[in-house]
Amino acid sequence: MAWLIATARNCALDRLRRRRTLAAKLPLLEEQRVEMIELDDSAFPDERLELLFTCCHPALATEAQVALTLRAVGGLSTEEIAEAFIVSEETMKRRLSRARVKIRQAGIPFEVPAAENLPDRLSAVLAVVYLIYNEGYAGRVDLATEALRIGRLLESLMPDEAEVHALLALMLIQNSRSGARYAGGELVLLAEQDRSSWNAGELREGREELGRAVALMGGNVEGVYLLQASIAAIQAEQPIDWGRIAHLYSELLALTGSPVVALNRAVAFAEAGEPAKALELVERLPLEGYRYLHSTRAELLRRLQRTDEAADAYRAALSLASSDPERRFLQRRLSEI
Amino acid sequence: MKYALLVYSLPGSHEELPESERNAVYGEYMALGGDPRCTESAQLQPTETATAIRVKDGQRLITDGPFAETKEVFGGYYVFDVANLDEAIAVAERVPAARLGGSVEVRPLVEAPS
Numbered sequence: 001m002a003w004l005i006a007t008a009r010n011c012a013l014d015r016l017r018r019r020r021t022l023a024a025k026l027p028l029l030e031e032q033r034v035e036m037i038e039l040d041d042s043a044f045p046d047e048r049l050e051l052l053f054t055c056c057h058p059a060l061a062t063e064a065q066v067a068l069t070l071r072a073v074g075g076l077s078t079e080e081i082a083e084a085f086i087v088s089e090e091t092m093k094r095r096l097s098r099a100r101v102k103i104r105q106a107g108i109p110f111e112v113p114a115a116e117n118l119p120d121r122l123s124a125v126l127a128v129v130y131l132i133y134n135e136g137y138a139g140r141v142d143l144a145t146e147a148l149r150i151g152r153l154l155e156s157l158m159p160d161e162a163e164v165h166a167l168l169a170l171m172l173i174q175n176s177r178s179g180a181r182y183a184g185g186e187l188v189l190l191a192e193q194d195r196s197s198w199n200a201g202e203l204r205e206g207r208e209e210l211g212r213a214v215a216l217m218g219g220n221v222e223g224v225y226l227l228q229a230s231i232a233a234i235q236a237e238q239p240i241d242w243g244r245i246a247h248l249y250s251e252l253l254a255l256t257g258s259p260v261v262a263l264n265r266a267v268a269f270a271e272a273g274e275p276a277k278a279l280e281l282v283e284r285l286p287l288e289g290y291r292y293l294h295s296t297r298a299e300l301l302r303r304l305q306r307t308d309e310a311a312d313a314y315r316a317a318l319s320l321a322s323s324d325p326e327r328r329f330l331q332r333r334l335s336e337i
Numbered sequence: 338m339k340y341a342l343l344v345y346s347l348p349g350s351h352e353e354l355p356e357s358e359r360n361a362v363y364g365e366y367m368a369l370g371g372d373p374r375c376t377e378s379a380q381l382q383p384t385e386t387a388t389a390i391r392v393k394d395g396q397r398l399i400t401d402g403p404f405a406e407t408k409e410v411f412g413g414y415y416v417f418d419v420a421n422l423d424e425a426i427a428v429a430e431r432v433p434a435a436r437l438g439g440s441v442e443v444r445p446l447v448e449a450p451s
Contacts, residue, residue: 059422106445107338109421117423 049157056125064099162216165209166225172206173232187329227252242272259285275303291320307337339446340425345409347438362433380413
């Protein structure tokens, strides 16, 4: 998705952009050189941005972009990345190798994209970072922490980009609550979380980043990550303004057309006191195989006291549940009605 | 670096355009071929004119039509000599087929060592 970039920012970015021959820079992506980037970041400050954009080039498959970014920018070992995404080390080695070959053979340039391509290319980088934040499983390395590190690096290299600050804000605010998400191995919903276990420092930093993002957007709340970060910030307040959240989800839906966003918007309407409207919205969504559709339907039907239908929906959600805490939570709900 | 731009079109997508628009589109194809970075290009006649040849167990098999029936049809190609993939992509996205339901495959040529 494109957004307007002020010409002043174009100039700053042109200064950053350097054209280099691929052959000279390819070593940065080879196995041996990665260690050097990690140990002595100050020697190659600008090249980390080129590296990020190269690793996240759309000509590479998404999973390759993620793996390369973690390897070349994050400095993780192939073994650590394989463990985080639950694949064998061989598989990950091949994935990285294929990506490097593609970069070399297909002539993917080692540079920060030109201004006219920057919006789309930056979107790709932000998507990879957020994917790393969300999709990695716990291993020896906490991928959420890696994503935050890369997010902070990106912020230092592109301080004039609103969505860069917004993504960092989103991850920080979400991360501030991660300690409260489980209690004794059991899933805890937002409304019931122990707020004292939220990381106040991360929440504060997240709010500051959000403020910077809004200022860079000229005071407007626009952009995929800025909208999500704003929603996350409101959820950290007491009481939660669900009406405003529903409105922000509407804007996000207009930008993305995502049925998952539509689902979250319906939840916001329910929390704002309109469960019937929410259910009506949910019934229209093409998300049959998505477990949260069923758990949301179940919750809404429960609130509307249509208990038989709610039970069916909880069973459907259970059949799609992907973790034990989730299963136990749904079982409890099912037995309560 | 030399890149092949392989043009795949959705059948009928060009023919169904109103005449003035169709002519403008053909003009675009020609202009791309005239780009100084373009080293060669060719438009292929429609798939109805195609013949497929295979040799199996020493036997020559000749059949009517393209080698495979696909939704998108290979219609022509350009070879562009540009600095890198991003420049090749910038050319490829201007090929009309890409916005008329088809696609352009961009692949580097195997170049003889100099």
